[in-house]
Amino acid sequence: MINVDPREIEKFSQLAHRWWDPGAEFKPLHEINPLRLDYIDGIFGLKGKTVLDVGCGGGILAESMAARGARVLGIDLAEESLKVAQLHLLESGKQVDYRLVSAEELARELPQHFDAITCMEMLEHVPNPGAIVEACATLIKPGGHVFFATINRNPKSYLLAVIGAEYVLRLLPRGTHDYARFIKPSELGALARRAGMDVGHVTGMSYHPFTGVFSLGQDTDVNYIMHCTLP
Ligand code: SAH
Numbered sequence: 001m002i003n004v005d006p007r008e009i010e011k012f013s014q015l016a017h018r019w020w021d022p023g024a025e026f027k028p029l030h031e032i033n034p035l036r037l038d039y040i041d042g043i044f045g046l047k048g049k050t051v052l053d054v055g056c057g058g059g060i061l062a063e064s065m066a067a068r069g070a071r072v073l074g075i076d077l078a079e080e081s082l083k084v085a086q087l088h089l090l091e092s093g094k095q096v097d098y099r100l101v102s103a104e105e106l107a108r109e110l111p112q113h114f115d116a117i118t119c120m121e122m123l124e125h126v127p128n129p130g131a132i133v134e135a136c137a138t139l140i141k142p143g144g145h146v147f148f149a150t151i152n153r154n155p156k157s158y159l160l161a162v163i164g165a166e167y168v169l170r171l172l173p174r175g176t177h178d179y180a181r182f183i184k185p186s187e188l189g190a191l192a193r194r195a196g197m198d199v200g201h202v203t204g205m206s207y208h209p210f211t212g213v214f215s216l217g218q219d220t221d222v223n224y225i226m227h228c229t230l231p
Contacts, residue, residue: 002102003102003104003126003127003128003131003132004077004102004126004127005125005126005127008125008126009077009078011175011176012057012076012078012080012081013078013079013080013081015173016058016078016080016081016083016084017080017084019057019058019059019060019081019084019085019088020058020060020084020088025172025173026057026058026060027171028165028171028172028207028214029057029060029061029121030060031214032205032214032223033060033061033064034064035205035214035215035216036061036120036147036149036205036216036225037061037064037065037068039203039216039225040065040116040118040145040147041065041068043145043227044115044116044145046065046068046069046070046116047068047069047070048069048070048071049069049070049071049115049116050070050071050073050113050114050115050116051065051070051071051072051073051114051115051116051117051118052072052073052074052075052106052113052114052116052117052118052139053065053072053073053074053075053117053118053119053120054075054103054117054118054119054122054132054135054136055075055076055119055120055121055122055125056074056075056076056081056082056085056098057076057078057081057085058081058084058085058088059074059084059085059088059089059096059098061118061120062074062085062096062098063085063088063089063092063094063096065118066094066095066096067094070116072096072097073096073097073098073099073114074096074097074098074099075098075099075100075101075102075103075106076098076100077100077102079100082098082099082100085098086098102135103119103131103132103135103136103139104131104132104134104135106135106139107134107135107136107138107139110139111138111139112138112139112140112141112142113139113141114139114140114141114144115140115141115144115145116140116144116145116146116147117136117139117140117144117145117146117147118146118147118149119132119136119146119147119148119149120147120148120149120225121149121150122150123148123150123183123188124150124151124177124178124181124182124183125181126181129150129181129183129188129191130191130194130195133148133188133191133192133194133195133197134191134194134195136148136195137192137195137196137197137230140197140230141230142230142231143229143230143231144229144230145227145228145229146192146197146227146228146229146230147225147226147227147228148188148192148225148226148228149205149223149224149225149226150182150183150188150223150224150226151177151182151183151222151223151224152182152183152184152185152220152221152222152223152224153179153182153183153184154184154221156221156222157179157182157221157222158179158182160207160221160222161177161182161222161223162177162179164209165177165207169209171207185202185220185224185226188226189202189226192226192228196230196231197228197229197230197231198228198229198230198231199226199227199228200226200227200228200229201226201227202220202224202225202226202227203216203217203220203224203225203227204216204217204218204219204220204221204222204223204224205222205223205224205225206219206222206223207222207223
């Protein structure tokens with residue numbers, strides 16, 4: 001059985017033409033991008049590295065990593081998004097490879113291939129996040145770095161990530177997130193360890209509704225990034 005929710009792919013395909021409009025539905029991703037880019041670059045140094053971006057969408061993170069000198073492959077299962085990502089390269093002049101392939105399938109083709117893997121804001125959209133985590137553990141080289149960003153599951157994350165972001169502030173379209181698919185850091189940590197990875201730092205990503213500014217910090221109650229390594 002393929003580990004994908006067709007409704008999720010349809011949702012992202014419908015919005016695909018909006019990926020590079022920084023004021024539209026994907027505005028929060030454009031705003032957090034410099035923060036997460038600096039964070040991962042600071043940990044392992046992107047320059048000259050071979051990086052896989054799982055669930056790359058329109059390529060917001062993938063392009064920015066390429067701009068820092070990484071060789072990037074972006075994969076997604078929404079064909080429309082990949083077309084937009086590919087087209088945007090003409091405008092930006094960046095070099096990124098994009099492929100319509102699942103992480104699990106790529107893991108059979110390229111085991112222990114990548115220096116680093118980013119899988120951001122994607123696990124909360126798949127039926128079986130554990131299988132993606134496992135595929136990442138297969139795709140990464142020993143000693144490599146894997147970054148998962150997703151949403152914690154608790155009353156505060158329901159209030160802020162669903163009610164606040166989708167209904168009150170309207171940062172995201174309604175129905176973007178399904179609370180039941182949110183993942184606690186302890187659960188993600190367990191999946192990573194089961195796949196043979198070590199869990200390093202967990203960093204919070206917070207949105208300040210009054211200033212409209214995102215920041216990284218200690219508060220992992222809602223959005224967070226988990227850094228894992230393969231021994
Ligand atoms: N990682 C990007 C985009 C996040 S949006 C960023 O942070 O900027 C979530 C993405 O996950 C969408 O592009 C969606 O098409 C993709 N996605 C959802 N299910 C997927 C699956 N099973 N395999 C690969 N990509 C998937």
